[in-house]
Amino acid sequence: MFLLCKRLFTKLFWLIPLKNNKIFFSSYEGKQYSCNPKAIYEQLKNEEKSYYYIWEYNSSSVPDELKQNVIIVKHNSLSYFYHLLTAKYIITNSGISAAISLRKEQVCVNTWHGGGAYKKVGAVVDEKINGTACKELAIIAKQTSYFLSSSQEFTKVMEKSTFIPRNKFLNIGMPRNDIFFAPSKMENLRKKVRDYCNLSDEKRVVLFAPTYRGKSGNMHYSTLIPDIDNLTKALKSKFGGEWVVLYRSHYYKTTVENNPSIIDVSEYQDMQELLCLADVLITDYSSCIWDYSLIFRPCFLFVPDLEEYENERGGFYTQISTWPGIVCKNDEELAKKIFYYNRVEYIQKVKIHHSSLVSYDKGTATE
Structure with a gap:
């Protein structure tokens, strides 16, 4: 009525x-x-x-x-x-x-x-x-x-x-996603986000961007956060440099506990600009993995609740093993798979994924 x-x-x-x-x-x-x-x-x-x-x-x-x-x-x-x-x-x-x-x-x-x-x-x-x-x-x-x-x-x-x-x-x-096909625009946006976060050029960035759990529109869903210290140690060991973690919630917003190692960028509205900056993405079941795959940088799927989430939603459209991200079910796996990350093999996996789904993203969608 x-x-x-x-x-x-x-x-x-x-x-x-x-x-x-x-x-x-x-x-x-x-x-x-x-x-x-x-x-x-x-x-x-x-x-x-x-x-x-x-x-x-x-x-x-x-x-x-x-x-x-x-x-x-x-x-x-x-x-x-x-x-x-x-x-x-x-x-x-x-x-x-x-x-x-x-x-x-x-x-x-x-x-x-x-x-x-x-x-x-x-x-x-x-x-x-x-x-x-x-x-x-x-x-x-x-x-x-x-x-x-x-x-x-x-x-x-x-x-x-x-x-x-x-x-x-x-x-x-x-x-x-057109910006991911325009290197000069991406570089300008990287600088824009660095300035917003007050980050020096030397800092390397991992973006943690989980999706929501439970009912659509739920404002009180829980966020499963990887061990930040172990994460940054693993990234430094594999890729070198000093790492900072940016946290970006889903637009059904939640917060994370105060942690001096995390910068909360949930109020930064444009996710694509954050992806331009990120050297590594950590997410779970979010479709941002599609966007990020277009620039072929490493992505890890932190999914300690995989079985529960899959059962809740009646499965996924495609097998998670085929997604453009490396599946990690706990902190130990996350650190291990960062250490054994192989860029050539990963890029090949992403290309196969684009081909399998038949990607339409070419950088011309806006026009």
Whole structure:
């Protein structure tokens, strides 16, 4: 009943004429200025001066990029509904709620927020874990005009997970990953993040970026953290140099216990920029392994809860042994596999993975 009432309420905005030169952007329902919508917006604003740009952004601390020629709206505010339902084009990385009735004339592009084919989402996961009922997913699918894909396997699995028909998928790669094909841009972003973290050029960086556990939207999930001292010792022994650990939580945020060896960069909104800086990535079941694999740097999967997590989500889309990361079930394995890391063998593994999934990421998705 609530869903029906809200859909009827949003239809009232249909009385207002649609603006063909208005584009509405949303990243994680206003939680961030980041991801694929950011990449698309930053190219569009330099090329198309005749459009009105609307950004859903909830924080009062507005990024500099959104302070000029942009209208800011907060999630579920009256201005949010007004601009969302009068914009010809909608670009989002998480979809528009089934409680909102979009017009048939509107073009809704779901860029999504992850690549590859790893942890299961959507209709193939228990509704208690996924957080969205199948009937709602069906409404969202009907209101989606296009859905971006990073690989052939992604298109295949997400068709079943989202109910979106294959002819709506744009098999072009992810705009946010285009920077990984532009070395000069990557170097500039490395410097930007170093300055933000107040790190000298001599410091080597390992980024620890786990995904969430439990139900989608859970704000109190636990984080399984590797032994930081053993980790940095292993990295120094294998690769040399002095190492610092950056911690970046999932956007369903949590915190880690105070540790002088960890710099919490969870408030740094652009994950891709953090990946540019990272010399090594440690994650678990996060799709950031797809993004990071495009630059062929070492990635280790710290998964002490592998069996539990796999059972909870009904398995994975693909076997974890084939992912572009080295599986480690405990601290001892993590240190050991860092020590025995072979760059040539690892790069070959990543290339096989890209070929197996049939990667669409070529550095041209934004264009």
